[in-house]
Amino acid sequence: xxxxxxxxxxxxxxxxPEKFRRSSCPPTMxxxxxxxxxxxxxxxxxxxxxxxxTDQTPVNRLGKIKENIYCSKKRSWxxxxxxxxxxxxxxxxxxxxxxxxxxxxxxTVGILHIPQALGFGQLTSVKIENGLYTSLWPILIxxxxxxxxxxxxxxxAVICILTATVVDRxxxxxxxxxxxxxxxxxxxxxxxxxxxxxxxxxxxxxAMSVTLFCGLMMIAMGFLKLGFITAYLSESFFAAFTxxxxxxxxxxxxxxxxxxxxxxxxxxxxxxxxxxxxFEHITEVNxxxxxxxxxxxxxxxxxxxxxxxxxxxxxxxxxxxxxIVVIVGTLAxxxxxxxxxxxxxxxxxxxxxxxxxxxxxxxxxxxxxxDCFILAILIFANTIAMAKICAKKHNYEVDDxxxxxxxxxxxxxxxxxxxxxxxxxxxxxxVSSAMNTKTVLxxxxxxxxxxxxxxFISPLFAALPKAILAAIxxxxxxxxxxxxxxxxxxxxxxxxDFVIWLSTFLAVVFLDIDVGLGVGVGVSLISVVFQTxxxxxxxxxxSKDGVFxxxxxxxxxxxxxxxxxxxYNSSLYFANAEIFRSQVYGKTVNPRKxxxxxxxxxxxxxxxxxxxxxxxxxxxxxxxxxxxxxYITTTPGGDPVKxxxxxxxxxxxxxAEIGMSTFSGMDNPGFSIPExxxxxxxxxxxxxxxxxxxxxxxxxxxSLDSTFLDDEEDPDxxxxxxxxxxxxxxxxxxxxxxxxxxxxxxxxxxANVLSHMFVEYGHVNITMFLAGCSATMxxxxxxxxxxxxIPLENVFVELSDALAVAKTHKIxxxxxxGLGDFSDDEAAEDCYVTNL
Numbered sequence: 001x002x003x004x005x006x007x008x009x010x011x012x013x014x015x016x017p018e019k020f021r022r023s024s025c026p027p028t029m030x031x032x033x034x035x036x037x038x039x040x041x042x043x044x045x046x047x048x049x050x051x052x053x054t055d056q057t058p059v060n061r062l063g064k065i066k067e068n069i070y071c072s073k074k075r076s077w078x079x080x081x082x083x084x085x086x087x088x089x090x091x092x093x094x095x096x097x098x099x100x101x102x103x104x105x106x107x108t109v110g111i112l113h114i115p116q117a118l119g120f121g122q123l124t125s126v127k128i129e130n131g132l133y134t135s136l137w138p139i140l141i142x143x144x145x146x147x148x149x150x151x152x153x154x155x156x157a158v159i160c161i162l163t164a165t166v167v168d169r170x171x172x173x174x175x176x177x178x179x180x181x182x183x184x185x186x187x188x189x190x191x192x193x194x195x196x197x198x199x200x201x202x203x204x205x206x207a208m209s210v211t212l213f214c215g216l217m218m219i220a221m222g223f224l225k226l227g228f229i230t231a232y233l234s235e236s237f238f239a240a241f242t243x244x245x246x247x248x249x250x251x252x253x254x255x256x257x258x259x260x261x262x263x264x265x266x267x268x269x270x271x272x273x274x275x276x277x278x279f280e281h282i283t284e285v286n287x288x289x290x291x292x293x294x295x296x297x298x299x300x301x302x303x304x305x306x307x308x309x310x311x312x313x314x315x316x317x318x319x320x321x322x323x324i325v326v327i328v329g330t331l332a333x334x335x336x337x338x339x340x341x342x343x344x345x346x347x348x349x350x351x352x353x354x355x356x357x358x359x360x361x362x363x364x365x366x367x368x369x370x371d372c373f374i375l376a377i378l379i380f381a382n383t384i385a386m387a388k389i390c391a392k393k394h395n396y397e398v399d400d401x402x403x404x405x406x407x408x409x410x411x412x413x414x415x416x417x418x419x420x421x422x423x424x425x426x427x428x429x430x431v432s433s434a435m436n437t438k439t440v441l442x443x444x445x446x447x448x449x450x451x452x453x454x455x456f457i458s459p460l461f462a463a464l465p466k467a468i469l470a471a472i473x474x475x476x477x478x479x480x481x482x483x484x485x486x487x488x489x490x491x492x493x494x495x496x497d498f499v500i501w502l503s504t505f506l507a508v509v510f511l512d513i514d515v516g517l518g519v520g521v522g523v524s525l526i527s528v529v530f531q532t533x534x535x536x537x538x539x540x541x542x543s544k545d546g547v548f549x550x551x552x553x554x555x556x557x558x559x560x561x562x563x564x565x566x567x568y569n570s571s572l573y574f575a576n577a578e579i580f581r582s583q584v585y586g587k588t589v590n591p592r593k594x595x596x597x598x599x600x601x602x603x604x605x606x607x608x609x610x611x612x613x614x615x616x617x618x619x620x621x622x623x624x625x626x627x628x629x630x631y632i633t634t635t636p637g638g639d640p641v642k643x644x645x646x647x648x649x650x651x652x653x654x655x656a657e658i659g660m661s662t663f664s665g666m667d668n669p670g671f672s673i674p675e676x677x678x679x680x681x682x683x684x685x686x687x688x689x690x691x692x693x694x695x696x697x698x699x700x701x702x703s704l705d706s707t708f709l710d711d712e713e714d715p716d717x718x719x720x721x722x723x724x725x726x727x728x729x730x731x732x733x734x735x736x737x738x739x740x741x742x743x744x745x746x747x748x749x750x751a752n753v754l755s756h757m758f759v760e761y762g763h764v765n766i767t768m769f770l771a772g773c774s775a776t777m778x779x780x781x782x783x784x785x786x787x788x789x790i791p792l793e794n795v796f797v798e799l800s801d802a803l804a805v806a807k808t809h810k811i812x813x814x815x816x817x818g819l820g821d822f823s824d825d826e827a828a829e830d831c832y833v834t835n836l
Contacts, residue, residue: 041801044778045792082402086144089439098438102149105437106445108317109152112428113450115322116476118347118461119469120155123252124420125164125171125194125264126204129350131155131420132458136450138410138422143443145406147398150390150437151383152428152446153410157476158242159379159423161249163207165513166371169266170206170364171199192261195348206368207420208360213372214421215412218380222405230381234527236490236497237504237520238381239483244508244516246480247271253470254278257293259286259344268511288342289467292333296325296471301478318431322472326464334463345466350458354451357416374517375421379411380404383424390433427476496527535570537583540739540799548739548799562732563806564588565799567739572750581753589733591760597727598764733766735806739799741772751784758790767809770795771802 081088113135121131138153146153175181175193185193193199221227251274255262260281265273303321312318338344365372380403387398410422432442487505490497503523508516541551541559548565551557559565566584570576585591738754758768773781773795781787796802 037800041804042797043793043801044773044795044797047797082399083405084144085147085402086440089441093439093441098441101436101438102442103445104317105432105435106442107449108320108435109428109432109442110446110449111320111323112431113152113154113446114453115326115469115472116155116425116428117450118326118464119473119476120157120160122256122347122466122469123157123164123249123473124155124160124207125167126207126420127200128347128461129454129458130204130207130418132350132450132454133355133417134414134419134422136447136454137414137417137419139443139450140447141410141413142406143440143447145402145409146440147402147406148387148390149440149442150394150429150433151387151424152432153383153407153422153443154425154428156382156423156425157249157473157480158245158382159375159421161245161252162371162375162378162513163210163420164252165248165266166210166368167203167206168264170367171203172266173367174199174202192263194264204418205361206364208358208415208418209362209365210368210372210375211411211415211419211421212360212362213365213369214376214379215408215410215415217373217376218404218408219412220408221376221380222401222403222408225401227380227384227400227404230377230384232525232528233377233381233521234497234500234524236501237524239486240501240504241508241517241520243480243484244505245513246477247509248513250474250477250481251275253473256345256466256470257290257474258282259289259467260284266512268515270512271509286343288338289344289465292329292338292344292465293467293471293474296329296468297475299325300472300475304475312434317435325468325472326461329468330461330464333465338465339463347461347464347466347469349462352455352459354454355418358418360415371514374514376408378517379407379421379423383407386424386426386429390429393433394436496531500524500527529575532570532573533576533579535568535576537566537568537580537587539587540565540567560803560807562810563735563737563803564733565737565739565803567742569742571745572743572753573745573747574749577749577753580750581757584736584738584757588736589730589761589764589766591764591766594730594764597730601727734809735767735769736761737769737771737799737802737806739771740774740777741799743777744774746777746780748784751781751786754781755784755786755789758794767806768794769802769806771799772797 117131117135118128119131121128121134124130135154142151142153181193181196181199184198185196190196221229248271251271252264255278258278260278262274262277262281265277300321303319308315308318308321333339333344333346339346384398384400384403387403391398407423411419414422484505487498487501490501500520500523504516504520506516507519511519538553539551539559540548541554541557543549543554543558544556549557551559564587566588568580568583572580585593743750754770761768768790770790778795781790796805
C-alpha cells in the first residue's frame, strides 16, 4: 500500500504531476476496451462485389399504388376515424377512468378562457363578444377533428395582434371611403370611432373573412400533406417574431391602461407613430384607470409567481387569478361608478345571445390573402409545436396532417359564427397537461361553461374597466419579453441564428409585423444557402491514437508524408462548388499554381542552358587568368617575370573542370526518379519514360536545380516570392484524398468540379482519391459521367482505405518533354458559355 498522498493522487515536490487520461467509455478489461481493425483496403467497387445485396427487387410504384386501392370494413373504419377522431374517442372512452379528470380539466381551462376571451377580443380590435365566441366554437370543432386532448383552441395573443393589424389596415381604408363616420361618431357622443357600431360591424366582417381564408388554406395544406412547410422557419425566427409581436401587443394596451384615446396607426413604423401619439396625449392620463391597471398587474404577478408557480406541485388547480381580478374589478367599477365619476372606459353592454350564422364578405379578400397565408402558417406552427410537447410528455402521437385539417376546420366553420382566427394558447394547454387530461371530451365541459357565461353572465361584465383587461394582456406577455434575452444565446451558439433573430426582431418592431415576418423568412432562407455555400473544410490528420482529427487543431495530429486529406462538411452543389475547389486547393496543393511555377522554371532552365557554353568559357578564362597572375612578378624595370611554378599551375588549371557544376541524386523530389520506378518498366511507360528519357532527365534536372538559387518575385502573383524550397514543398505531395463522408448531396456542378479537379491534379502527377462517398453521391457521379475521368479504383470505402493505399506510393516524376498547358476542353470545363 502506498502513502495517503499517493492514494489521493498527490506527488512529491520533485515529481511532475502525471496527466491522467479521461476515457469517454466505461472502464472495462484492457483486452475488451481496444479497437483493432485489420483488413485489406477496399475500393468501393471491390467492396460492393463482395458485400452488396444484389437480390433487391426494384420498387414498382404503380403496382404499389394498385395494391393500396381497395375497400374493406377495416380500411373504411380506419379512414373514417383518421379524419374524424372523435368517433374513435367515443368508441373507446373509459367512463369511470376518464370522466372526472376530463370534467375538472375542462372546467379549469374554461375558467382561464373567460378573462382571455374578453381581453383578446379587445386586442383584436373588434367587439368584446367576438372573443367569447372564439372561445366557444373552435373548442367544439376541435373536439371532433383534433387528436390532442391537451390542445386548448381559442384566443391567442400573437394571432390576435396579427388579425388586428389586418383589421385596422382595412378599417383605415373604410374610413377614407366613408368620411361621414366621423360625423356619426360626434353625433352619437362616442369617445372614438372605434366605439361606433357601424365601424365595429365592418371590422368584425373583415375578421370573419380572414378566418374563412385561413381555415381554407389550412384544410388544403392538410390534405396535401404540407405540414413540413414550417420546417423552413427556425427557432430563432419564431423567438424573435413572437417577442417583436409582444412589443406591439403591449403598445396596443398602453392607451387603455393610461385611460387615453389615441388613434391607432398601421403600416411601416406604426410603433413609432403610436408612441408619438401617446406622448402627445400624456397629459390626459386618467389616473383611476392607471391605478386599476397597476393594481391588476401587481396582484396577478404576485399570485402567479409566488403562489401558482412556487407551489404548483402541491395545488391541484392553479388559482384563477385573472378571473378573480375581473370579478373584483367589475364589482368595484359597478359600485364605484368608475365610468360616471372618473371617466374610466368600460367594456359596455355585451349581448347575451348566440348570433345566427352569416356569410363573411369576400369582396375585399385580395387585399389580405397574403396575411391569411401568414396567419395560417403561424397558427399551425404554434399549435402543432404545443401539441407535440404535450404528446411527448404523455407518450402519444399526433398526426401533423390531421392536426392541420383540424385547425383549418376550427377556423373555417367558426368564421360563420362571428369568430376571429383561433389558435392554441400555451398557458391553457400547459394547465390541461398538468391536470393529465385524458381525452378531447374535456373541451365539451369548457364549451358548456363559456356558453353559460355568454347566455347568463356576460351582461354583468358591462362595468368592467378596459384598463383591467389591458393589464391582464400585458402581464400575459411576460414570458415573451423575458424571451428577448435569448438573443445572447444565439450569438454564442451560431452567428447565423443571431442574424435571423436580430433582423426579424428589429423588422417586426420597427417596420410592421407582416413586413418583419417576411424579412425573417427571407433571412432564414438566405442563411440556409450561406451555411452550405460558405461551409468550411479542413485538412485531416491522425492523432497518436489513430483517430482522424482536424490537422493542427490537436497537438499530436500528424499527416502521412506525401498525402493531403481534405474533409468537407456540407453538400456539394452549384452554389458552393467553386468555393469547395478553392478550399481544397488552398489547404492542400493548388495544381494550377504548381504547373505555373514548373513552367516558369522550365523557361528559366532553357534560357540558362542556351547561354551555358558562353558563360562557362568566360568563367573558365577569368579564373585561369586570376590564378596565374599570382605567379607573375615585376622587375624594377617593369618587365613581367614568371615564377618557376607558373608552368605547372597552368597545366593543372587547363586540365581541370573549372566552372562546371556537377549534381548527383537531386534533393528535389519533384524531379527525381525513385529506385523502384527505374526498375519498373510499366510505370516508366505509363508516365512517358524510358532509359534515354531518364538520362536526359538527369541532365535536365541538374540545370533546373541550379536555376532558382536566388529568390525571384512573381509579378503575376502579386509579388509572391518563388523559391526552390516552395517548389520542393509543393512537389512533396503525391496524393490528395477528398473525404466525402460528410457530403450528403451532390449535383451536376459538384460532380463536374470533382472531375475537373482530378484532371488538373493529373497535370502535375498528383493522384486524387475519393473516400466515404454515400450511395446517393456515387449514383449521382455515375450519371454525371464522373467515372469517365476518375477511375473506379480511386474511389474507396473509407478514408482509412484510401490512406492505406496512398501512403505506399511515391512521387511520380514529371515528363522529360515540355510541360503541357490545359487543353481547350479542360479549360472550358463543359461550361454552357461555349455553346452560346
